[in-house]
Amino acid sequence: MERRKVTFKLYPNARQAERLTCWVRLHCELYNAALQERIEAYRKCGKSISYYDQQNVLPEIKAARPELVELGSHALQQTLRRLDLAFAAFFRRVKAGQTPGFPRFKSSARFSGFCYPDPAGWKLMQCGKRGGTLRLGSGKDAMSIRLRGQHRFGSEAKPNDLTITRKNGEWFASVTLRVQETACARERSDAQHRGIDFGISDWATFDNGKAIANPRWVREELPKLATLQRERARKRKGSLRYKRISWQAARLHERIANLRREFVHQETTKLVQTCAVIATEELAPKNMSRSARGTVEAPGRRVRQKAGLNREILSAAFGMAHQMLSYKAAEAGTRLHLANTRQLKPSQRCAKCWATVPKTLAQRVHVCPHCGHTAPRDQNSASVVLIDAHTPGTGVAARPKPLPTVRSRKSKSMTRETPATTTQGV
Ligand SMILES: [Zn+2]
Structure with a gap:
């Protein structure tokens, strides 16, 4: 038996919403x-x-x-x-x-809400194709609340517990289901081996040079959020206008979170459906945060603040991608390889000869001084993690042989990029 959590949006009528609010107050x-x-x-x-x-x-x-x-x-x-x-x-x-x-x-x-720890006192009923009802309570006082969405685990799935939450005035029901392994299985249509480099300029780059560009919400919704927060900073704290903008910002945050989750769900599903082996770096939040600097769209004022905000929201998407990949890969029988970033240094390593080639973040192309291998930086590091997936750990012998390092050219004349020049380039 596996456990899967499914969240539904609830559509209570006015009386039901009032009653739910009252219940939350009593729990509180x-x-x-x-x-x-x-x-x-x-x-x-x-x-x-x-x-x-x-x-x-x-x-x-x-x-x-x-x-x-x-x-x-x-x-x-x-x-x-x-x-x-x-x-x-x-x-x-x-x-x-x-x-x-x-x-x-x-x-x-x-x-935030309350929780039923077992399947007593509530019932989830799915009907039609798009929704269902959630029955709360018992007897003639029970509430039947409409909900949207359906889970994909069929009628065999047994409900385990229920959490009712309220977020920005909307109600949600999270149900944990106990599901047979067979009901979780995903179909796979292809058996590719793919190395992936998650990044900030493109959301993901593959070892074959293809990339998934940053989704719309990064270009359109994130700047809006920054604008709102800037506007709010000009209002007196606690005033009506301050509260109004806070409310708008909270709604926008939620919208971004929803768009982000949707996007990551779709892309990770596509990946596990077409790949037999997926290789990527293990998650290193610190590495992510440094590279945000090169991608902040708006030059000029408050670049740092915006960078911080974008960085936080974008790196949450990487964490989400890793988490989804791991359970979806298990469901589809795909092997997920997480390379050890510290040991492997994928962004610094040459995929042809395995020598380390130090680069600054601004250098977007990998040019190997030893073997002459040239590739876009992200593609090179995707290739490196893929090689690592095929010859992990002790299999170093099967990897390309590192050449003896030449110590003269590098490091002394390396130019550090200033924030001003990086923002212009993007
Ligand atoms: Zn090389």
């Missing part, structure tokens, strides 16, 4: 009350209260507050467990010598 109240209890017990008598102490008084609380009953006892327990996890994480970090923040009281507007 419980969370805050439990936190308060823990703090006071410790302050007044130095006693620490465990999850089970709090769980055991839930029936009494429900007797005093009958409106909690319809939330379901397991869902209430789950909220207490969430607090317990927050404390566990806090103490773990204290022990590790870090300086964590103490678990906080939350406002119900910021409380």
